[in-house]
Amino acid sequence: MDIRELVDNHLANKENNRDHSYWHVSSLGMCLGGAYFERLGVLPDYNNDARTLRIFDVGNIFEEWLLDVAEPSLEKDTRMERQEDLVDEELDLTGHPDATIYKGKDLLDTWEIKTMHSRGFWHMDNEGQKGKPHHRLQLWSYLKMSGGAKGRLMYVSKDDLATRQYEVLADDKDLESEFSRAIGELNGAWKTKKPPAIIRDHTDWRTGYCRWHSHCLESVGLTDIYVSESQKEIYRAMETHKGYHNESVPGRKTPLRFKIVNIKDYRDQLRSVEKN
Numbered sequence: 275m276d277i278r279e280l281v282d283n284h285l286a287n288k289e290n291n292r293d294h295s296y297w298h299v300s301s302l303g304m305c306l307g308g309a310y311f312e313r314l315g316v317l318p319d320y321n322n323d324a325r326t327l328r329i330f331d332v333g334n335i336f337e338e339w340l341l342d343v344a345e346p347s348l349e350k351d352t353r354m355e356r357q358e359d360l361v362d363e364e365l366d367l368t369g370h371p372d373a374t375i376y377k378g379k380d381l382l383d384t385w386e387i388k389t390m391h392s393r394g395f396w397h398m399d400n401e402g403q404k405g406k407p408h409h410r411l412q413l414w415s416y417l418k419m420s421g422g423a424k425g426r427l428m429y430v431s432k433d434d435l436a437t438r439q440y441e442v443l444a445d446d447k448d449l450e451s452e453f454s455r456a457i458g459e460l461n462g463a464w465k466t467k468k469p470p471a472i473i474r475d476h477t478d479w480r481t482g483y484c485r486w487h488s489h490c491l492e493s494v495g496l497t498d499i500y501v502s503e504s505q506k507e508i509y510r511a512m513e514t515h516k517g518y519h520n521e522s523v524p525g526r527k528t529p530l531r532f533k534i535v536n537i538k539d540y541r542d543q544l545r546s547v548e549k550n
């Protein structure tokens with residue numbers, strides 16, 4: 275038995291199980307283009323590597339740990355549900371809050387737990403954030419779907435188990451309008467089969483998590499791929515080894531040039547496409 279192989283195979287199988295029949299609440303604060311292509315069934319440019327999957331799973335392990343610590347302290351007549359299935363058929367949206375707390379049938383509280391390095395706490399304080407904006411949106415969306423009035427966004431640091439928590443309220447108007455914009459854009463794109471507007475600023479942090487660059491940029495007529503600094507190596511490897519998925523996508527008309535372009539070239543390309 276090779277333990278590394280065992281763990282990596284287990285995590286790879288988990289990743290392939292994502293349900294594509296709905297939008298996922300966790301995508302609403304990310305780049306909507308990625309959510310659109312994923313739901314459409316377009317293969318990403320590359321799979322998450324084994325290390326990334328292990329990091330995701332470590333997050334889940336920490337979350338479970340925090341819930342195990344908190345659950346026994348709940349009041350006697352309350353109960354915790356973990357990963358409850360929430361579905362809004364009208365909006366085509368699904369999500370699974372980490373924990374929902376009930377007293378009888380009454381929903382008292384909703385918890386969403388995130389892991390980060392303790393340095394992340396410092397960054398949030400420095401920027402005056404009460405939790406990361408996309409995490410606040412995620413929790414607010416759960417409240418909207420479940421009818422909850424308030425929730426708690428909890429953070430646990432992976433290096434020293436320090437914790438933070440912030441409140442999110444269902445009557446937060448800013449989150450409500452952010453939610454309507456995101457889900458409106460996704461459902462509009464689904465109806466017209468036109469991808470959501472692309473992110474113009476590729477220094478935007480969301481582009482660093484995007485694995486659909488080639489499809490997205492091709493959809494606006496670009497064939498050179500701009501990727502963020504952190505993804506350059508991956509795309510270089512794809513270019514060298516032809517280990518990317520694009521060749522397996524039926525209907526691709528133009529071969530993509532896996533060229534790493536700088537931001538200025540990318541912006542020039544965008545401008546010329548927009549003019550035509």
Ligand code: SF4
Nearest residue numbers: 305307308473484490
């Ligand atoms: S390439 Fe950029 S705009 Fe397109 S889906 Fe990815 S992050 Fe979004």
